[in-house]
Amino acid sequence: MFFSLAAVEVGTHLYWTFAGFTVHGQVLLVTWLVIATILAIAIAGTLKLEQIPKGLQNFVESVFEYVAGIAKDQIGEYEYRPWIPYIGTLFLFIFVANWYGALVPWKLIELPEGELAAPTNDINTTVALSLLTSISYFYAGLSKKGLGFFARYISPTPIFLPINILEDFTKPLSLSFRLFGNILADEIVVSVLCLLVPLFIPLPVMVLGLFASSVQALVFSTLSAAYIGESLE
Numbered sequence: 001m002f003f004s005l006a007a008v009e010v011g012t013h014l015y016w017t018f019a020g021f022t023v024h025g026q027v028l029l030v031t032w033l034v035i036a037t038i039l040a041i042a043i044a045g046t047l048k049l050e051q052i053p054k055g056l057q058n059f060v061e062s063v064f065e066y067v068a069g070i071a072k073d074q075i076g077e078y079e080y081r082p083w084i085p086y087i088g089t090l091f092l093f094i095f096v097a098n099w100y101g102a103l104v105p106w107k108l109i110e111l112p113e114g115e116l117a118a119p120t121n122d123i124n125t126t127v128a129l130s131l132l133t134s135i136s137y138f139y140a141g142l143s144k145k146g147l148g149f150f151a152r153y154i155s156p157t158p159i160f161l162p163i164n165i166l167e168d169f170t171k172p173l174s175l176s177f178r179l180f181g182n183i184l185a186d187e188i189v190v191s192v193l194c195l196l197v198p199l200f201i202p203l204p205v206m207v208l209g210l211f212a213s214s215v216q217a218l219v220f221s222t223l224s225a226a227y228i229g230e231s232l233e
Contacts, residue, residue, distance in 0.1 A: 014026045014111050014112060016028070024122060024124065025111075026111060026115065026116050026117070027119050027122045027124070027125060029116060030097070030100060030101075030116055030117065030118065030119050031097070031119045031125070033100065034093060034096045034097045034100060034119065035093070037096055037100075038092050038093065038096055041056070041059075041060065042060060044056055045057050045059060045060030045061075046060060063088075063092070064084075064088070067084065067087055067088035067091050067092070067221070068080070068084050068088075070087055070091065070218075070221055070222055070225055071083050071084050071087045071088075071225050073225075074222060074225035074226040074228070074229045075225055075228055075229040075232065076229060076232070079229075079232055080225075083136075083140075083225065083228055086132075086136060086224075087221050087224060087225045088221075090129065090132075090133075090220060090221045090224055091217050091218070091220075091221035093129075094120055094129070094179065094216065094217040094220055094221070095213070095214060095217035097118050097119045097120045098118055098120055098183060098213030098214070098216060098217060099210065099213055099214075100118055101117055101118020101120065101121060101183060101187060101213070102118070102186070102187075102206060102209045102210050102213050103206075103210070104116075117187060118183055118187070120179055120180065120183045120216075121180065121183045121184040121187055122180070123176065123177075123180045125180075126175070126176040126177070126179045126180040127172070127176040127180075129175070129176070129179075129220070130171075130172035130173070130175040130176040131172055133171075133172065133175060133224040133227060133228075134168070134171065134172045136224070136228055137168075137171070137227045137228055137230075137231050138231070140228045140231045140232050141231035141232065144231075144232055149231070152164065153165060171227055175220060175223060175224070178216075178219070178220075179216055179219075179220050182212060182216050183213065183216065186209040186212055186213070187209075189209075
C-alpha cells in the first residue's frame with residue numbers, strides 16, 4: 001500500500017517499502033545525513049562547555065541565540081521559551097537541507113532510480129513540516145485557552161466562520177508550497193544552466209540559490225512561530 005501526503009512528483013524516485021509503507025529512499029538518505037550533521041555539530045559544540053565560549057561552542061551558542069530571537073519576536077517575551085526547540089529544529093533542518101541541495105553535487109552519485117537532492121524539494125517533506133506547524137498551532141491554543149480557543153472562529157462576528165476555517169487550511173498549504181516551489185525551481189534552474197553554459201553562468205546562480213535557501217529557512221520558521229504566537233494571543 002502506498003501512502004503519500006501529496007501526489008506531486010517530478011521525475012523518478014527510488015522507492016523503499018517498510019512494513020507496508022512505501023517511502024522515497026533518496027529523500028530519506030539525505031534527510032538522515034542532514035539530521036546527522038546537525039547532531040554532530042550540536043554534540044561537538046557542547047561537549048566541553050567553557051565560561052567564555054570560543055570556537056564551535058561560540059558558533060552553537062550564536063545559532064541558539066538567533067533561533068531564540070525568532071521565537072521571541074514572533075511568540076512574545078513571556079511564552080516563547082517552550083517553543084525554541086521546535087522553531088530551532090525547523091530552521092536548522094530546512095537551512096542545512098537547502099544548503100546540501102545547493103552545494104553538494106548529488107548527480108555524481110548514481111542510484112538505481114531517481115537522484116539525491118535536498119529533502120525540501122520533495123512536496124511530501126514540506127507538507128509534513130507544515131502539518132507539524134499546524135498541529136503545534138492548535139496545541140498551543142488549546143493548551144492555553146482550552147475549548148475557548150475555537151471562539152476565534154466566530155470572532156469578531158459569526159459571519160467570518162467560513163473564512164476563519166479556510167484560513168487554518170491555507171496556512172500549511174502556503175508554507176509547504178512556498179518552500180517546495182522555491183527549492184525545486186532553484187535546482188531546476190541550476191541544472192538547466194549547467195547543461196547550457198557549464199562554466200561561468202551557473203556560479204552566480206548557485207550563490208544566489210544559497211542566499212534564497214537561507215531566506216526560505218528563515219521565512220518558514222518565522223511564519224511558523226508567528227502562527228503559534230497568533231494562537232496564544
